Amino acid sequence: MVTVNLRSFRQEVLRNRRRMRNFLTRLEKNVPRGMKKMQEEADKASWGRTDCLDCANCCKTMSPTYTAEDIRRISAHLNMTPAAFREKWLYKDKTGDWMNVRQPCQFLDLKTNMCDIYAVRPRDCAGFPHHNKKMGQDYMHMYHQNIEYCPATYRLVENIMEKAAVGGL
Numbered sequence: 001m002v003t004v005n006l007r008s009f010r011q012e013v014l015r016n017r018r019r020m021r022n023f024l025t026r027l028e029k030n031v032p033r034g035m036k037k038m039q040e041e042a043d044k045a046s047w048g049r050t051d052c053l054d055c056a057n058c059c060k061t062m063s064p065t066y067t068a069e070d071i072r073r074i075s076a077h078l079n080m081t082p083a084a085f086r087e088k089w090l091y092k093d094k095t096g097d098w099m100n101v102r103q104p105c106q107f108l109d110l111k112t113n114m115c116d117i118y119a120v121r122p123r124d125c126a127g128f129p130h131h132n133k134k135m136g137q138d139y140m141h142m143y144h145q146n147i148e149y150c151p152a153t154y155r156l157v158e159n160i161m162e163k164a165a166v167g168g169l
Helices: 004-030 035-047 057-061 068-077 082-089 123-127 142-148 151-167
Strands: 089-090 099-100
Touching: 004 151, 035 151, 057 068, 068 123, 082 089, 082 123, 089 123
Parallel strands: none
Antiparallel strands: 089 099
16 A cells, blocks of 8 residues: 655645546546446555555545534534534534534544544545545536545546546547
């Protein structure tokens, strides 16, 4: 497994972001036959090169959205009321979503890159980086965003771009 150097990753993203986003936009408009299989293979290959505990860039730079159920579950785990949990750790953004007050995430142990509430973490965290979502109109926005934050997503898109170039997509 390759160690993730976040500084190098950010530089690589800056160099390739426009090209990758353009590719994703074209792909969103014209999803080729066999895309699901290509996506599954690219996903598997991307995890062979990415270890979340080595990286934790998502927890360092993004906030999950907390559902009412997430807040109930996590606050109970922390022996707090939902109101006390929201007051201490969350704010409501302009769209009405509950988000972390600070970055990196307050539950991230920066020495180990492990989550202190992993067993009860928000649903958004549990599903990240959402590679199980089909690449198409409904979820392509996630891939556009996550190539900048998640090396596994970046590698997944990079792999699909390589396959598309060979296959003439």
